[in-house]
Amino acid sequence: MTITYEWRGDLDNTAVDALHAEAFGHGRTNTDWHTRLHRHSLGWVCAHQGGRLVGFVNVAWDGGVHAFLLDTMVARDVRAAGVGTVLVAAAARGARAAHCDWLHVDFEEHLRPFYRDACGFRPTDAGLLALR
Numbered sequence: 001m002t003i004t005y006e007w008r009g010d011l012d013n014t015a016v017d018a019l020h021a022e023a024f025g026h027g028r029t030n031t032d033w034h035t036r037l038h039r040h041s042l043g044w045v046c047a048h049q050g051g052r053l054v055g056f057v058n059v060a061w062d063g064g065v066h067a068f069l070l071d072t073m074v075a076r077d078v079r080a081a082g083v084g085t086v087l088v089a090a091a092a093r094g095a096r097a098a099h100c101d102w103l104h105v106d107f108e109e110h111l112r113p114f115y116r117d118a119c120g121f122r123p124t125d126a127g128l129l130a131l132r
Contacts, residue, residue: 001050003078005086007094009046011037015053023073042067042098045090047074047083055083059091059103067095069105088119 016033020026037044040060047055054075061067069091074083095103106126107115115121 003047003049003054003081003083003086005045005047005055005090007045007090008043009048011044011046012053016056019053019056019073019075020071022076023071042100043091043094045087045094047087049078054078055087057087057091059095061095061098061100065099065101067091067098067100067103069103072105084114085118088115 011034013031013033017028017031020031021028037058042059042061044056044058046053052075055073055078057072058070059067060070069088072084072087074087092103103121105115105121106128116123
């Protein structure tokens with residue numbers, strides 16, 4: 001079945017919440033994704049297969065030339081089919097169309113092959129300060 005991708009696609013809070021719980025291994029949180037994304041994001045990309053949300057990535061930004069990938073997630077049953085790579089490429093196109101110069105992403109070590117090799121991100125120095 002065909003997977004379709006849409007920049008700033010329609011959101012169903014329950015579907016995004018369920019996919020987030022599956023992708024990050026936690027219970028559902030009943031997050032109001034619609035409000036959060038419309039308030040804080042440059043855009044997002046939704047991947048649908050037969051009306052079901054199977055992939056998602058959020059593109060936050062600083063209001064200028066820096067965009068940031070957050071919450072890249074793909075349903076288990078379509079992982080390793082290139083969905084994540086297409087999501088990130090669509091996010092990059094959306095950020096580029098909004099005149100961003102940079103697309104940043106932070107990731108855990110096990111995701112290095114995905115972001116560096118499959119998606120083309122290059123290594124940079126960065127820092128992280130734990131607030132909790």
